[in-house]
Amino acid sequence: MLATTKSDVLMALSPNALTVLESRYLIRDDEGFVTEAPAELFRRVAHTVAAVRTIWGATQDEVADVEEKYLAMMASGSFLPNSPTLMNAGRKLGMLSACFVLPLEDSIEDIMKTATDIALVQKAGGGTGIDLSRLRPAGSIVSSSGGTTDGPLSFLRMLSAVTTAIQQGAFRRGANMGVLRVDHPDIVAFVNFKSDLSEVTNYNLSVAMLDTFMATLTTNPSAPHVVVDPHLGREGFVRKDTGEAVYGRDAADPDIADCYTVGELWDRITRRAWETGEPGLVFIDEINRGNATPHIGQMRATNPCGEQPLLAHEGCNLGSINLAAFYCPETGQIDRQALAETVTCAVGFLDDVIEANKYPTEDIREACHANRRIGLGVMGFADLLFLLGIPYDSEQALEFAAETASFIRETAWDASTALAGLRGTFPNWNGSNWDVVHGREMRNAQVTTIAPTGTISIIAGCSGGIEPVFSLAFVRQVLEGKTLQELNPVFLESLKEHVQDDVVIQRVLRHASERGTIQDSADVPGQLKQLFRTARDVALEWHVRMQAVWQKYTDAAVSKTINLPADATVQDVNDAYLLGHELRLKGLTVYRDGSRATQPMALADANGKTSQLVPPLDVKPVDLPELMPSVRIKQRSPLGNLHAHISVELQTGREREVFAQLGKAGELAGADLEAICRLVSMLLRVGVELRPIVEQLDGIGSSLSLPSRDGRVMSLPDALAQALSKYLQAKDAYGLRQLLLGEAQLQPLDTHVHMSSPYKLKCPQCNSPLVFEEACAKCYTCGFSQC
Numbered sequence: 090m091l092a093t094t095k096s097d098v099l100m101a102l103s104p105n106a107l108t109v110l111e112s113r114y115l116i117r118d119d120e121g122f123v124t125e126a127p128a129e130l131f132r133r134v135a136h137t138v139a140a141v142r143t144i145w146g147a148t149q150d151e152v153a154d155v156e157e158k159y160l161a162m163m164a165s166g167s168f169l170p171n172s173p174t175l176m177n178a179g180r181k182l183g184m185l186s187a188c189f190v191l192p193l194e195d196s197i198e199d200i201m202k203t204a205t206d207i208a209l210v211q212k213a214g215g216g217t218g219i220d221l222s223r224l225r226p227a228g229s230i231v232s233s234s235g236g237t238t239d240g241p242l243s244f245l246r247m248l249s250a251v252t253t254a255i256q257q258g259a260f261r262r263g264a265n266m267g268v269l270r271v272d273h274p275d276i277v278a279f280v281n282f283k284s285d286l287s288e289v290t291n292y293n294l295s296v297a298m299l300d301t302f303m304a305t306l307t308t309n310p311s312a313p314h315v316v317v318d319p320h321l322g323r324e325g326f327v328r329k330d331t332g333e334a335v336y337g338r339d340a341a342d343p344d345i346a347d348c349y350t351v352g353e354l355w356d357r358i359t360r361r362a363w364e365t366g367e368p369g370l371v372f373i374d375e376i377n378r379g380n381a382t383p384h385i386g387q388m389r390a391t392n393p394c395g396e397q398p399l400l401a402h403e404g405c406n407l408g409s410i411n412l413a414a415f416y417c418p419e420t421g422q423i424d425r426q427a428l429a430e431t432v433t434c435a436v437g438f439l440d441d442v443i444e445a446n447k448y449p450t451e452d453i454r455e456a457c458h459a460n461r462r463i464g465l466g467v468m469g470f471a472d473l474l475f476l477l478g479i480p481y482d483s484e485q486a487l488e489f490a491a492e493t494a495s496f497i498r499e500t501a502w503d504a505s506t507a508l509a510g511l512r513g514t515f516p517n518w519n520g521s522n523w524d525v526v527h528g529r530e531m532r533n534a535q536v537t538t539i540a541p542t543g544t545i546s547i548i549a550g551c552s553g554g555i556e557p558v559f560s561l562a563f564v565r566q567v568l569e570g571k572t573l574q575e576l577n578p579v580f581l582e583s584l585k586e587h588v589q590d591d592v593v594i595q596r597v598l599r600h601a602s603e604r605g606t607i608q609d610s611a612d613v614p615g616q617l618k619q620l621f622r623t624a625r626d627v628a629l630e631w632h633v634r635m636q637a638v639w640q641k642y643t644d645a646a647v648s649k650t651i652n653l654p655a656d657a658t659v660q661d662v663n664d665a666y667l668l669g670h671e672l673r674l675k676g677l678t679v680y681r682d683g684s685r686a687t688q689p690m691a692l693a694d695a696n697g698k699t700s701q702l703v704p705p706l707d708v709k710p711v712d713l714p715e716l717m718p719s720v721r722i723k724q725r726s727p728l729g730n731l732h733a734h735i736s737v738e739l740q741t742g743r744e745r746e747v748f749a750q751l752g753k754a755g756e757l758a759g760a761d762l763e764a765i766c767r768l769v770s771m772l773l774r775v776g777v778e779l780r781p782i783v784e785q786l787d788g789i790g791s792s793l794s795l796p797s798r799d800g801r802v803m804s805l806p807d808a809l810a811q812a813l814s815k816y817l818q819a820k821d822a823y824g825l826r827q828l829l830l831g832e833a834q835l836q837p838l839d840t841h842v843h844m845s846s847p848y849k850l851k852c853p854q855c856n857s858p859l860v861f862e863e864a865c866a867k868c869y870t871c872g873f874s875q876c
Contacts, residue, residue, distance in 0.1 A: 101550075102127060103547075109544050109548055110548060111123055130175065134179065138174075138438055140156075141444040142155055142441065165414065167414040168410050168434075170545075183447030184213035188399070188407070189404040189405075192402065195225055207251055207252060208254075209449040210449050211255045215404065218265065218267075218393060219248070222269055222389065225240070225318065226274035226319075227243075229318070249289040253291060265293070266395065267294050271299055271302050272299060276296070276327065279368070282294060299374060300375075302314075313348055313351075323336050326345055327348055329347055335348070355663075356663075359659055359663045360659050364684055364780075369395060369677060369679075370666055371391060375673055376398045382400070391676065394540065396540050396645060396648035399462070400460070402456035405538070407540045409467055410432065413472035413476060415427055432465065432497055432504065433500060436508070436533075439464070458516065459516045462645075465537050466540045468549065468552065472558075475580065478620060480619055480622060482626075486635070495642045498537050501536045505531050505536050510530065514532060518531065535645055537642075538643065538645040539554060539646070541554055555647070555649060561580045562580075576598060580617075584598075596612055597610055597613055605625055625682070633668045633674070636674060640673070640675060646676055650678050651680070653665070655683040657681050657682075680862075711774050717738065717739075718737055719735055719746075720828055720829065724809075724812035726795075727802060727804065732750050733747060736748075743773070746773065747770055749766050749809055765809065779817065782813075789803060791804035791807075
């Protein structure tokens with residue numbers, strides 16, 4: 090254990106920061122007892138990273154001086170590296186990078202090597218991204234065996250299973266990104282893949298959008314969407330009824346009318362994102378326009394949260410500066426000199442990490458040393474805006490963001506150039522854009538990234554990344570079932586200045602904790618409402634514009650979630666995606682409140698219990714017309730054949746009623762089935778989606794069960810769930826119109842996996858709801874982060 094000195098200055102760690110550190114980062118003995126203090130952790134990291142400077146001839150006194158600077162940055166909370174560095178520096182595992190991209194070529198040998206590399210990366214605590222676009226589409230002939238392949242999605246399931254089997258560094262399960270080009274023949278199946286959220290729960294999915302597709306979407310959306318077989322090079326079209334590609338036909342062929350147009354595929358992508366938050370978009374051509382080493386290769390994928398595009402085998406170590414730590418109360422401004430000093434020191438730290446790192450594979454080590462990418466980002470931006478009195482959704486905030494991001498990038502570039510003078514340029518500098526375009530020596534091919542800060546923002550006690558705050562007040566559950574109210578300190582201080590009554594202050598804090606906003610509180614002065622706006626108060630346009638400003642001054646990409654309210658429409662998602670492309674974002678993720686089976690954004694009620702971030706339920710069931718179309722599905726049940734009728738509202742495509750009847754053998758249970766259907770119909774008429782209802786019914790057991798071609802039917806409610814699942818599967822495959830016209834065919838469920846246990850966004854550590862922000866799932870209760 091490294092000794093700490095009296096000069097160690099440790100920030101005031103909150104109880105939640107201490108909980109996070111103790112549960113994930115601090116060293117434990119063989120019996121599980123913590124044997125390391127937080128100050129010792131920072132000392133361990135600073136000592137390990139600074140020690141590599143002897144490679145470039147630094148003396149022991151010089152190394153010791155650098156170690157103190159690194160320690161001061163971390164212990165004060167002004168800068169923290171990514172979690173693997175905090176966890177693994179100076180320990181046996183020794184892998185310090187957070188994100189990697191691995192190649193995936195079209196052969197069993199290459200696929201299995203990638204699977205092995207994924208296991209090694211994630212065992213060490215990293216996340217991986219892969220591009221599936223080079224895999225031949227489903228139904229392709231395999232020449233060696235004469236059989237056919239199931240396509241990229243079958244291998245995605247396999248790689249997901251590899252991740253599930255690996256426990257990352259004892260503090261998080263693996264996270265991944267799966268990317269598929271929009272012109273791949275299996276694109277429709279990919280877009281639909283996570284309509285069942287039990288699929289590949291440890292993969293985020295993004296469509297790699299091409300300039301040509303986006304141009305056609307703008308000029309001629311009714312044009313047939315052309316796909317290209319990556320194996321044979323042939324062009325084709327995707328049928329709307331089956332989602333399969335057809336080849337050898339001209340665009341003028343009448344049958345092509347039954348295939349997707351560019352606009353129809355775009356609509357399917359935006360609807361899926363509206364429904365589940367996935368897929369996200371990766372503007373891959375824009376990414377490669379910012380690729381500093383095009384002479385080495387093209388970027389095809391990103392890390393799990395999308396902020397770090399990388400070449401094959403590359404990794405990147407990340408770190409974030411807490412902007413709020415540089416606010417100067419005396420001047421009411423940011424301390425630029427102190428910020429510049431920290432940026433310069435942090436660039437040196439991250440470059441040192443490249444040498445201190447123990448890489449999981451030799452291919453990764455070589456790629457990381459060849460380009461020496463680092464990712465310096467920020468956190469605490471929303472807190473800094475509060476301190477400066479600038480509303481997040483304002484032109485002033487955008488101007489300040491541009492000024493700050495530009496200053497950080499220029500300072501970081503200067504620091505990398507200075508390092509190049511001392512240590513040499515990165516090996517691939519010759520022929521890079523830094524050489525050919527800028528004529529500037531650089532130690533690192535890339536310097537800045539806006540990454541999700543996950544748990545490190547909890548340790549630093551600040552807001553995450555460049556996101557607006559989740560809530561001004563909320564309740565955390567700490568050890569032994571105790572709860573602790575978290576209050577934004579700037580908001581609390583401002584509230585006390587404007588409101589003198591302690592009873593009113595407590596009422597406001599309770600309101601903020603329960604509702605996630607103060608905008609509808611009569612007790613809050615108007616000037617505070619204007620400033621203290623949370624993620625749910627910020628309109629779509631401001632989310633996207635803020636991301637675009639930071640993207641303009643960031644070398645890599647920006648991790649941010651475009652949060653939408655529960656009543657947002659598919660058109661809102663469409664508008665967000667189009668605006669993001671117009672403003673030259675490199676990628677985009679949206680999340681609509683309530684769009685997943687379990688609401689991930691949760692606040693607390695007056696008793697400290699979590700509640701969903703939705704308005705109070707004060708709605709009436711919608712009135713239905715006398716005539717409505719419906720779909721009938723026959724399903725076996727333990728009590729006889731069940732005939733389910735799903736009535737659909739044509740204007741919206743929403744299911745509004747479910748009725749079901751049993752054959753004679755089920756007469757005794759008819760009342761139970763009628764009661765279930767009445768309640769289901771009531772939920773549908775007040776706006777609840779059908780999928781989460783199915784998830785609640787699915788898998789309910791009883792003393793009666795029977796086998797079926799889709800798996801065992803466990804009970805009467807389970808039979809109804811299976812019938813509704815078949816309906817949803819057919820609707821996804823054929824579309825509502827074909828289903829209502831009787832042009833679709835029901836297929837057996839591929840595998841009847843009960844939906845009560847799959848992906849619901851609950852924390853694996855404490856089972857609390859997860860927050861989805863910075864393109865990352867994280868827990869505000871115990872500090873768990875998927876990123």
